[in-house]
Amino acid sequence: MTSQDPTTAQGSTPVVELVGAGFAYEDGPAVLSGVDFAVAEGRAIALLGRNGSGKTTLLRLLSGGLRCGSGSLRLDGAEVAYDRRGLTRLRTTVQLVVQDPDDQLFAASVAQDVSFGPMNLGLPEEEVRLRVSEALEALDIVALADRPTHLLSYGQRKRAAIAGAVAMRPRVLIMDEPTAGLDPHGQERLLDALRRLREGGTTVVMATHDVDLALRWADEAAVLAPSGLHTGPVADLLADDALLAAARLRRPWGTAVARLLRAHGLLGAGAAEPRTPEELDAFTGALVTE
Template sequence: MIVELVGAGYAYEDGPAVLSGVGLGLAEGRSTALLGRNGSGKTTLLRLLSGGLRPQAGQLRLHGEPVAYDRAGLTRLRTTVQLVLQDPDDQLFAASVEQDVSFGPMNLGLDEAEVRARVDESLAAMDIVALRDRPTHLLSYGQRKRAAIAGAVAMRPRVLILDEPTAGLDPHGQERLLDVLDGLRTTGTTVVMATHDVDLALRWADDAAVLTPGGLRTGAAGELLADQELLDAARLRRPWGTAVAELLRAQGLLGEDEGPRTAEELAAWTRGVARRGLSPIVPLPAPGSPPRPPSRR
């Protein structure tokens, strides 16, 4: 595991424990959706993973070694793990996009050429090269989201953690952001996304981590998001893809471990049935398998 919480617990001053006995490991190149009801501790968990909070019980490990919460230890952690907050205005502070994105690399003491290379790379990755000189206060909400993520990407983290990154974005903005995250994953970046959107989690994530009053459950996204008891405990609704797959299986149209994750996959399956003039069992992705990149049409 790149980074791992082991038996972690945390409580805010004069309050009950928000998290207790949490274990969560993040492997290279995997995508994880973190889900749970409001107040379940998602943001607290993300801050523990990124070093913004220190576990009051248990520990955070980086490459198998306990993290030291001194300057050197936190610098080492934050060159590996970067957190992007839900509200980009909590993260953007410089006058222009380029200045904001360059802040982190400059603080690492990198030379000017390396800083420039990282800024160029991050702006290109987030598709905001044209906004390089734009004042941050003149950006749209979606542009501010991408600028905030670019600042994290410029640190070249191995783990990128995002708190509700699609919140407040229109459908087109969500698709553009997911394209970017897919590109980062292909380069080996581990991506963690806190979200309330169970359909997005089923479609996008390899793994899921679901916070309930009884603790944290982790596993393959398709498997966990088909567990109605778990969804009820976390106050989450059943994903659309899971419900459709259950209906098709009940009609004998799908095998036990098959099911569409997206409307595009269902449409492709339907076209295949229509071409054959039959209702055969047509192979579709298994719920626990890595999702195929969704169609952008």
């Protein structure tokens, strides 16, 4: 198992951290064992692995939805207590958005759904309204505030579900396959919303099968393989062919292009690698004008 030390990398204690964590469902084999996973402030982390590798289980452990069978969950360096007070503190710091928005949305309108979490915190009505307004604006769905949730498109439901988590003003937002089922335009709108959240100081962890998205979007990657959880800079991990094969992940498009450019002497050591077709167009255009 490989890992980096976010305390060293970021100069501070991780916001939330699994230490030696293991979990098995009732009457089943261990899904995760001995997992160390730390989420440092201000990072964008992509969690990758094949189906059944334990990604969703890891996210639920990290957010307190499941309790570690072994090891521990820590918040700001202190072990989380799974009582009312401890879980409330965790869930005002870490919010999980599940893959299917229909598992999360339940209120009659978007604004009512987004207000549910803040209202449960017992906040004053004015503060609840402010949080709902901020969350709707952050996800670019202000116009949908009064729309019945059952009349939303799939992409709109995704963003409404995320807005409900954002209204809790978490320091860490965890999402399970947030771009699954979205068309390219819907993906771009969601990524724009996530960029705004990150600019506002939110740390984002995203489970995804999309290695191209991970390479383009994330600072760091966490790859679940049979040998354990491997963490590090996203470009380094997604250039590790042996790790990708073990995790049953394909090589990202951007990594393949960068290797080709280097093989032909067109990309120097340490030069920024094009990670999207648009960046490749800009790169080749610059070569032509030189």
